[in-house]
Amino acid sequence: MFENLQDRLGTILNGLTGRGALSDADVAAAMREVRRALIEADVSLDVVRSFTDKVRAKAVGADVLKSIKPGQMVVKIVHDELVDMLGAEGVAIDLNAPAPVIIMMVGLQGSGKTTTSAKIAKRLTDRQGKKVLMASLDTRRPAAQEQLRQLGEQTKVSTLPIIAGQSPVEIARRAEQAGRLGGYDVVILDTAGRTHIDEPLMVEMADIKSAARPHEILLVADSLTGQDAVNLARNFDERVGITGLVLTRMDGDGRGGAALSMRAVTGKPIKLIGTGEKMDALEEFFPKRIADRILGMGDIVSLVERAAENIDAEKAAAMAKKMQSGKFDLDDLADQLRQMEKMGGMGGIMGMMPGMGKMKDQMASAGLDDKMFGKQIAIISSMTKAERANPDLLKHSRKKRIAAGSGTDAAQINKLLKMHRQMADVMKSMAGKKGGMMRGLMGG
Numbered sequence: 195m196f197e198n199l200q201d202r203l204g205t206i207l208n209g210l211t212g213r214g215a216l217s218d219a220d221v222a223a224a225m226r227e228v229r230r231a232l233i234e235a236d237v238s239l240d241v242v243r244s245f246t247d248k249v250r251a252k253a254v255g256a257d258v259l260k261s262i263k264p265g266q267m268v269v270k271i272v273h274d275e276l277v278d279m280l281g282a283e284g285v286a287i288d289l290n291a292p293a294p295v296i297i298m299m300v301g302l303q304g305s306g307k308t309t310t311s312a313k314i315a316k317r318l319t320d321r322q323g324k325k326v327l328m329a330s331l332d333t334r335r336p337a338a339q340e341q342l343r344q345l346g347e348q349t350k351v352s353t354l355p356i357i358a359g360q361s362p363v364e365i366a367r368r369a370e371q372a373g374r375l376g377g378y379d380v381v382i383l384d385t386a387g388r389t390h391i392d393e394p395l396m397v398e399m400a401d402i403k404s405a406a407r408p409h410e411i412l413l414v415a416d417s418l419t420g421q422d423a424v425n426l427a428r429n430f431d432e433r434v435g436i437t438g439l440v441l442t443r444m445d446g447d448g449r450g451g452a453a454l455s456m457r458a459v460t461g462k463p464i465k466l467i468g469t470g471e472k473m474d475a476l477e478e479f480f481p482k483r484i485a486d487r488i489l490g491m492g493d494i495v496s497l498v499e500r501a502a503e504n505i506d507a508e509k510a511a512a513m514a515k516k517m518q519s520g521k522f523d524l525d526d527l528a529d530q531l532r533q534m535e536k537m538g539g540m541g542g543i544m545g546m547m548p549g550m551g552k553m554k555d556q557m558a559s560a561g562l563d564d565k566m567f568g569k570q571i572a573i574i575s576s577m578t579k580a581e582r583a584n585p586d587l588l589k590h591s592r593k594k595r596i597a598a599g600s601g602t603d604a605a606q607i608n609k610l611l612k613m614h615r616q617m618a619d620v621m622k623s624m625a626g627k628k629g630g631m632m633r634g635l636m637g638g
């Protein structure tokens with residue numbers, strides 16, 4: 195999997211990591227090569243462009259951490275963007291619905307749909323203790339129905355008895371009923387494929403969907419077909435609606451273009467990948483693990499992560515010391531705002547606290563949203579050093595200049611100054627008290 199890309203990116207990034215300093219031109223040159231490598235891997239052009247743009251912007255603006263070489267920082271940025279491009283979090287098959295949960299498998303003939311149906315059934319049975327029933331809806335090819343029956347026997351998963359002459363919709367209804375009456379947790383419907391997308395296929399899929407009301411519709415696509423797989427997913431999603439994908443034959447895919455662009459282009463998660471013909475050759479798709487595999491530089495990534503944690507800890511300690519001294523200027527406030535922004539803004543912070551959903555809405559209606567931090571930081575950045583240290587200097591004409599520089603107005607500046615004053619007062623009143631709240635909070 196991804197061997198070609200692994201080689202190319204390895205060479206490009208290794209060329210950077212050893213160096214003591216990196217110029218913007220070095221980064222740009224490396225990004226040109228990364229771009230070429232991704233295009234050769236058959237990643238969608240739009241995805242390549244947005245990827246390299248993001249990496250370049252972050253690499254140029256990045257604070258290089260102490261103890262880290264600039265090139266190592268670039269590796270970490272490339273890694274994080276890869277994870278982001280792949281969908282950030284792994285998404286599992288969702289069984290959160292009344293039993294029997296119906297999973298409808300769709301895709302072209304030969305993509306590995308029947309094999310994958312059996313692999314999923316086996317996995318749910320063995321790993322999650324689910325009682326699974328499989329049914330083949332491929333009425334055009336009796337051999338397909340027989341194939342599923344045999345796979346069921348092999349994996350010890352029940353299959354719906356074959357009744358000749360029934361339509362796909364009739365079989366789907368019978369499967370749902372058998373699933374319900376038989377106490378099954380999951381029913382997997384293996385639908386018919388075609389060699390290419392055509393109208394009758396789409397109509398059949400839509401009919402089955404409305405009859406069976408599946409909770410998951412998984413498109414099985416052959417990763418070796420690259421961008422064709424991505425277009426197929428887009429088509430199926432537009433016509434039938436899909437909840438996720440299984441990419442098969444990843445074991446033979448050295449390029450990885452489909453896997454890399456699928457999420458960004460279609461917005462649908464790759465839930466599983468097929469990695470061989472055997473019944474257990476099915477893996478969950480974890481973006482971080484895949485990115486680690488592609489880059490093969492896990493040690494550098496964790497080195498940078500540790501350094502970043504240290505920096506945050508050092509900053510927090512410095513801030514705590516400052517608070518104890520009772521001094522808190524606008525530079526300190528800007529630091530705090532940046533930290534909060536890093537934690538995912540207001541939404542991120544509130545999201546971490548249970549029961550805060552309602553409060554979040556109220557704050558949003560009061561104009562306190564995620565953009566607020568950015569604006570406040572912009573205001574502070576538009577001040578001179580002297581103004582930041584001594585906000586009392588900020589009279590009317592200075593405020594006018596700052597408003598123009600930060601794209602805000604006097605009211606917003608006053609609001610920020612008021613907030614700063616209140617915070618500074620709290621700090622001051624806290625400073626004298628030994629064992630006070632701040633000391634407790636800071637672990638001092």
Ligand code: GDP
Nearest residue numbers: 303304305306307308309442443468469470471
């Ligand atoms: P269907 O027509 O979509 O139902 O496709 P099948 O399930 O019959 O699979 C077609 C062929 O692809 C079979 O020989 C499978 O063993 C093979 N196959 C399916 N998934 C994978 C995979 O992930 N890797 C490899 N190497 N072969 C696979």
